[in-house]
Each structure stands twice: as structure tokens, then as C-alpha cells.
Amino acid sequence: MAVEEKEVGFLGLGIMGKAMATNLLRNGFKVTVWNRTLSKCDELVENGASIGETPAAVVKKCKCTIAMLSDPSAALSVVFDKDGVLEQICSGKGYIDMSTVDADTSSKINEAITSRGGHFIEAPVSGSKKPAEDGQLVILAAGEKALYEEAIPAFNVLGKRSFYLGQVGNGAKMKLVVNMIMGSMMNALSEGLVLASTSGLDPWNLLDVLDLGAIANPMFKMKGPTMIQNSYSPAFPLKHQQKDMRLALALGDENAVSMPVAAAANEAFKKARSMGLGDLDFSAVFETVKVLQHQS
Numbered sequence: 001m002a003v004e005e006k007e008v009g010f011l012g013l014g015i016m017g018k019a020m021a022t023n024l025l026r027n028g029f030k031v032t033v034w035n036r037t038l039s040k041c042d043e044l045v046e047n048g049a050s051i052g053e054t055p056a057a058v059v060k061k062c063k064c065t066i067a068m069l070s071d072p073s074a075a076l077s078v079v080f081d082k083d084g085v086l087e088q089i090c091s092g093k094g095y096i097d098m099s100t101v102d103a104d105t106s107s108k109i110n111e112a113i114t115s116r117g118g119h120f121i122e123a124p125v126s127g128s129k130k131p132a133e134d135g136q137l138v139i140l141a142a143g144e145k146a147l148y149e150e151a152i153p154a155f156n157v158l159g160k161r162s163f164y165l166g167q168v169g170n171g172a173k174m175k176l177v178v179n180m181i182m183g184s185m186m187n188a189l190s191e192g193l194v195l196a197s198t199s200g201l202d203p204w205n206l207l208d209v210l211d212l213g214a215i216a217n218p219m220f221k222m223k224g225p226t227m228i229q230n231s232y233s234p235a236f237p238l239k240h241q242q243k244d245m246r247l248a249l250a251l252g253d254e255n256a257v258s259m260p261v262a263a264a265a266n267e268a269f270k271k272a273r274s275m276g277l278g279d280l281d282f283s284a285v286f287e288t289v290k291v292l293q294h295q296s
């Protein structure tokens, strides 16, 4: 596997994939890209990337291929469908799925890749569009240790810290736990902003007070101001946050963990999707809290 040779394939050029592949190019990697909507490859090609016509073509060309896809269904399709990864994966080739999926999806992909002699790690990430652009992601890897170690030069470009978490599934679970907490916090902030305004307080003052206390955090600092301004340009699409809440709740079901706060947050994200807000930033869940306030 040649991640250390600075050559890599990249499947999926959405908000995250585009930023990550661009970053690899900027740092001297040769990158061969593929995206379902092929026109999204154009900007990467202008920046020096090559195109693979299919996932299989990318894997055929590259010893190691990274994927950054929307959800379990996309991750499975790119591997198992016609012209997919499985058609060319073989001994000596590595596949790194950085999409946020559940452990079951990751295990299915791992079994298929390794049964053909390939090597697999999952490596979902914490951090959004800006950290992806700046190489400041937090990488939550699990699976074959040797591939993890060979991927470190690429991970050092993409992230500020990588964790190796052991067997396949642990990276997916860690990512879902983190995003479950994040989704609940976003709902708490939304309710706090509505409560502040409705009870006569200045929401900007609330943000200043939060930022000086024990619950100060980068998410409140970054999203609070744009929420007050009703601005939801997508960094992390709401539909993906709802997917992560759904998958985290399923993990809770499997482990008999009661998560009423996360369940309520999931309902708010579902409501937001039903209001047509799925492609906006996940902070647009604030709009559902405002609607509920106006109905009461």
C-alpha cells in the first residue's frame, strides 16, 4: 500500500471530500478522484487531480483509496454495486472509509474487502468544512493496524490528531457517540436562544455569557451568531446530523442504553427535515424550536 508514496484515490467530493482531497493535493499527494456527479471533479482536476471514471477504476489505479460518502447506503453502493470498489480490490490494496456510518455497515465492507485480500480501516472524522480545509480534523480510525500506520502521512495532512481505536466498528461507534452529544447540544442551544429572546433577554448577551463559563465550546461560539442571524449555509448538512442521531439511537437500542435526550433531539431534526431544511446546516434545527414556540 502506497499511502506513504503520496498517491491516493478519493471517492466522494461533497463538502468534506472536496476539502480533504484538495488538502491532499496541496500537500503533494497525487490524487485520483471520483464522484457520483462527475462534474464535481472538475475543480479538483484544475488543481492537479486525475479522474477515475468509476470507483473500480480508481481502485485499479491506486494502491490506497479513501472514501467520504453521505451515509451507509452510499458507502455500501460504492463498494458493492457494478463498477464498485470490490471489482478491483485485491491483495496489496487498501481501502479507507472516512464516511460516518454504523458499525454494521463498516463490518460488511471490511469483510468484503478482506475476503478479496484487500486491507481496510474505517476512519470517520470529527470536525467540519473549515477543519477539513485547514487539515484540522480529528480522525477516529479502527481496523487493520498496518494500514492505519501506512495512512499516517495522509492523516497528518487531513487532521490534527488521529486515534487508533482497535477493531472495525469502534471508529464508527465513537463517531456516533460524539455526534449524538453534538446534536443534543445543538438542540439545547436552540431552546436557550428562544427562551432568552422570549423572556426579554438579548440573545447576543447569552452567547457572551456562555462563552465565559463552564459550558463554553467552539460549536456555540461558531454557530450561535449565525443562528441569531438566521443564516444556515451548510457546513454540516442537517440531513446528515439526523442520520447520525438515528444511527446513534440504534446503537443505544442494541446496547439497551436509554437516551431520552438524544431521542428528543432526533425528533427535532426529523421535524426540521420535514420542513425542508435537510440541506441547510444542522444549526437550522433552531427554526423548528422557533416554530414550536410560535405554536404554543
Ligand SMILES: NC(=O)C1=CN([C@@H]2O[C@H](COP(=O)(O)OP(=O)(O)OC[C@H]3O[C@@H](n4cnc5c(N)ncnc54)[C@H](OP(=O)(O)O)[C@@H]3O)[C@@H](O)[C@H]2O)C=CC1
Pocket: 011, 012, 013, 014, 015, 016, 017, 035, 036, 037, 038, 040, 068, 069, 070, 071, 073, 074, 077, 078, 098, 099, 100, 101, 125, 126, 127, 128, 129, 235, 236, 237, 240, 241
Ligand atoms: N459536513 C460535515 O461537517 C461533516 C460530515 N461528516 C460525514 O462525512 C460524510 C460526507 O459528508 P458531506 O461531505 O458533508 O456530505 P455531502 O452531502 O456534501 O456529500 C455527500 C457525498 O456522497 C455522495 N453520494 C451520496 N449518495 C451516493 C451514492 N448512492 N453513491 C455514490 N455517492 C453518493 C455524494 O455524491 P453527489 O455529489 O453525486 O451527490 C457526495 O460526494 C457523511 O457521512 C457525513 O456524515 C463528518 C464530519 C463532518
Ligand SMILES: O=CCCC(=O)O
Pocket: 100, 125, 126, 127, 128, 179, 236
Ligand atoms: O459529523 C460532523 C461533525 C461536525 C463537527 O465535528 O463539527
